[in-house]
Amino acid sequence: MPVGELNLLQYIGDIVDILLVTFVIYKLTMLIRGTKAIQLLKGITVIIAIWFLSIVFQLKTLQWMMNQAINFGLLAIIIIFQPELRRALEQLGRGRFFSRSNFEEEDASQSIEAIVKAASYMGKRRIGALISIERETGLNDYVETGIPLHSNLTSELLINIFIPNTPLHDGAVILSQNQIYAAACYLPLSESPFISKELGTRHRAALGISEVTDSLTVVVSEETGGISLTKNGELHRNLDEEALKALLTKELQTSAPASSTRWNWRGKKNG
Known part of the structure; x- marks a missing residue:
């Protein structure tokens, strides 16, 4: 084989090598985002x-x-990094290491319907709820604080979890793809001094998780029955069924913009 062709093959091999290493580093970074390991x-x-x-x-x-x-x-x-390494090996064994951690588009529509139906039902009956939806940033640290379920996502199961005085109602439910990963999870509370005094612990937890991850979190107020959604440190308040569905569809299916009033975490209107 001519020297020129050998050099070309070596050059292509080097490029493929660099791309593969970059991809693996990227996936490892995605795996530990939103966990304590990123600080280490x-x-x-x-x-x-x-x-x-x-x-x-x-x-x-x-x-x-x-x-x-x-x-x-x-x-x-x-x-x-023992917990993260174990988790990576488990995902590799299941074939999930190289897959996206957020909702697949084919499952998103059904999942959105279940979330909206459950939030609407609980809002009308003033049943407090906190539902966090995992996207690119891993929520494994918070999943481990709760009770693992790994159940199919349905509105009936979501509603049943948050019925008052049941073992799992206190805390957050974490969703990933079309599954309920865990219930009774503890989320970090936002320490922002600008949060409205009328907002309680659920809203602070929803804002807190949105400040450190890219998750979406749906909140149903126990006091007013109002439905809110947080993302990227922003709070969208007083959503009706259609507005909540539009926001979730926009974020999970990258469709048309939601037509709802947006509030930031300082309690001021953005538009």
């Missing part, structure tokens, strides 16, 4: 940056300390 990853990045600077500026003692940290780093990473 930032810490590791800082250590590597300090190690590099210690070499550049010939800081011998600091360089020795960083070398020791890096030498034992592999074992530390395995211990620290």
Whole structure:
């Protein structure tokens, strides 16, 4: 084989190699987004940056300390990231590692109908509810705080979960694709001082999860029966059945814009 063709094949192989490594790193990043592991990853990045600077500026003692940290780093990473590594291997075994973590379009319509029907039913009867929908950012840290269900998503099951004085009614339900992954989950509360005083813990939790992930969260107020939705730190309040369906359809199926009044988390109208 001519040398030119060998060089071309090697060049193509290098490109494929780089693309595959980039893709795997991207999927691993998506796997740990929204979990405590992302903060640990930032810490590791800082250590590597300090190690590099210690070499550049010939800081011998600091360089020795960083070398020791890096030498034992592999074992530390395995211990620290054990839950994430286990989850990645489980998903790889199920064939879900390379799939999208949010709703598939074919399932979205049925799922939206179930969520809207359940929220409307609970709103009319003032049954408090908190429903968080996983998209690209993983919600595994929050799933692990609740009771795993892995059940098919239906409006009847959602309603039954939030009936007062039942074991699972307190906390959030987390949905992924067309499944109810877990119930009675704890979500992080927003610490923003600008949230309206009339909003309770459910709304603060819905805003809190929307500030650290790209999830959508539906809230049904126990006091007023009002239906709200949060995304990206924004609160859409006082939604009727049609407005809620339009918003969910827009976000989960990338269809036409929703025709609802939008509120941000400071309680001011955006339009």
